Amino acid sequence: GDSVTQMEGPVTLSEEAFLTINCTYTATGYPSLFWYVQYPGEGLQLLLKATKADDKGSNKGFEATYRKETTSFHLEKGSVQVSDSAVYFCALSDSNQFYFGTGTSLTVIP
Amino acid sequence: EAGVTQSPTHLIKTRGQQATLRCSPISGHTSVYWYQQALGLGLQFLLWYDEGEERNRGNFPPRFSGRQFPNYSSELNVNALELEDSALYLCASSLPEAGLQETQYFGPGTRLLVL
Numbered sequence: 001g002d003s004v005t006q007m008e009g010p011v012t013l014s015e016e017a018f019l020t021i022n023c024t025y026t027a028t029g030y031p032s033l034f035w036y037v038q039y040p041g042e043g044l045q046l047l048l049k050a051t052k053a054d055d056k057g058s059n060k061g062f063e064a065t066y067r068k069e070t071t072s073f074h075l076e077k078g079s080v081q082v083s084d085s086a087v088y089f090c091a092l093s094d095s096n097q098f099y100f101g102t103g104t105s106l107t108v109i110p
Numbered sequence: 111e112a113g114v115t116q117s118p119t120h121l122i123k124t125r126g127q128q129a130t131l132r133c134s135p136i137s138g139h140t141s142v143y144w145y146q147q148a149l150g151l152g153l154q155f156l157l158w159y160d161e162g163e164e165r166n167r168g169n170f171p172p173r174f175s176g177r178q179f180p181n182y183s184s185e186l187n188v189n190a191l192e193l194e195d196s197a198l199y200l201c202a203s204s205l206p207e208a209g210l211q212e213t214q215y216f217g218p219g220t221r222l223l224v225l
Contacts, residue, residue, distance in 0.1 A: 006152075034213075036216075042218075043113075043114075043200070043216045043217060043218045043219065044153075044200065044202075044216040045215075045216065046213045046214070046215075049213065089152065089153065091153075096166050097155045097158060097166050097168060098143065098145075098153075098155055098214065099155065100145075100152050100153035100154075100155075101152055102150070102151065102152035103152055
């Protein structure tokens with residue numbers, strides 16, 4: 001079946017550091033790919049998405065490119081801020097359901 | 111615009127009891143999804159309802175069931191509770207236009223503790 005494998009955390013970075021959180025997927029069809037974020041004390045919210053190969057999703061300085069050849073959707077940000085501290089979930093949707101990764105906790109220190 | 115709401119926020123039950131969790135989607139959303147977020151396991155898909163019908167269910171036993179009402183709100187029922195059912199249960203809603211490619215909007219969750 002379909003699945004998502006996400007880089008394990010926790011990840012701790014200094015402010016203004018470069019962030020990469022790896023996400024790879026397994027799917028039989030042509031899924032849509034998502035990154036959701038859960039800030040402390042808040043519910044999950046969509047960060048960005050891409051619905052077909054080579055699409056790039058972007059939001060709040062975060063980017064991820066749908067790479068069919070490497071079955072990846074890595075999340076990147078050039079310069080993280082303390083306010084980016086949260087748990088990040090990679091997700092995949094096919095025609096039947098959503099599959100979420102286990103989440104990567106990011107802490108950004110000043 | 112009000113977001114997805116869930117009730118109760120916390121629920122404590124004992125083994126063997128039944129739990130009922132409720133979810134109200136965003137106005138205009140007809141699809142409702144339920145997830146279990148157990149510690150260390152990420153989100154596990156439970157159920158998907160759309161227009162009152164169950165569209166799909168995840169790999170959970172039949173004692174996990176639910177329904178969607180005509181106003182698109184939804185209930186998740188867990189019968190014969192077991193200790194490992196302790197988790198955060200999240201509800202999400204979405205517009206139906208593109209099926210599962212639509213963005214899901216999540217509620218704050220119900221934290222269920224089974225003693």
